[in-house]
Amino acid sequence: EDAPIIPISGQHAVGVEPLLWAMEKFIPTPPHDLTKPFRMPILRSFDVNPPGTPGDKIRGGVIGGAIIQGVVRVGDEIEIAPGVKVDGSGKYESLVTEVVNIRAGGRNVEEAKSGGLTGIETKLDPALTKSDGMIGNMAGSPGTLPPTRYTLSLEYDLFEYVVGVQEKIKVNPISVKEPLVLNVYSAVTSGVVTKRSGDRIEVALRRPVVAMDGDKVSISRMIGSAWRLIGYGRIVG
Missing domain, CATH: 2.40.30.10 (Translation factors)
Structure with missing residues (x-):
């Protein structure tokens, strides 16, 4: 809604600079700290x-x-x-x-x-x-990576409807023992919900991930025969 519309032709190199300007204005490049470990x-x-x-x-x-x-x-x-x-x-x-x-x-x-x-x-x-x-x-850099986690504790939010399907399917609450697929950085791992309390869940992972507290996680569940995005979370432990 209210997104800018910028005419552009990559083939003729027209409108590229205004597009880059708009991208930087509305989606600023995040700061990168070169003093931190690689x-x-x-x-x-x-x-x-x-x-x-x-x-x-x-x-x-x-x-x-x-x-x-x-x-x-x-x-x-x-x-x-x-x-x-x-x-x-x-x-x-x-x-x-x-x-x-x-x-x-x-x-x-x-x-x-x-x-x-x-x-x-x-x-x-x-x-x-x-x-x-x-x-x-x-x-x-050796010795500076986030911890390897075999379980994730998440504060999570669910979407109103499942993402990636044509029909409107409401997202039901997450339940204990439910299998989920989680994306953390470039890692895709599956796991089973072992605890749920309010807006928090704990998931035992089949394959561990490397992540910090506060890192974002996308959450998918099996809908029909495919994993579909249903929400997102933040690592809290």
Whole structure:
């Protein structure tokens, strides 16, 4: 409602500057603190080695994402959490590796900071990063990442109607033992509600997430044969 309408043609490069001005005016770029420790939710991960690459030519795994604070440089040591599952324990162990190369803006750079997408080549075993295997992890300066959480306590709000369906379906209250899907940064995890009191729930997660108190979470439930967005929450413990 009352949103500005800006004529634009990307093909003819007309109206681009007014569009950028309006975006900055109505959706301001959030402040980025370069003095804080490096932190980046991982959105993609790759194995860049073609089949048949000789062992002495294999390059380490690549992770990609959007840096949310701090600066990362070639040669830095970084930590990735939750990391990998420890056999049989149900617990996860973070990974520590070194930055070998950084790619941003279509070129190799010595350092990267907030703004745009960044690809980071590491010394990780590429078997860990192939086929987006590291999506949902958080990369950051060692010892500075948020805690790994196996349960989430949320203050939540539900929408009036389910999002993503053609018909109007009212959102019913969340119930104990109900399965939910939660999105936290780039992580998508499922869990079961173990407690509910007023506008708070506690969810036991199938896969842990790395997050701080106050971080936002989207909440989905199974509607028909698909997970649909029904509300959002804020981590309180």
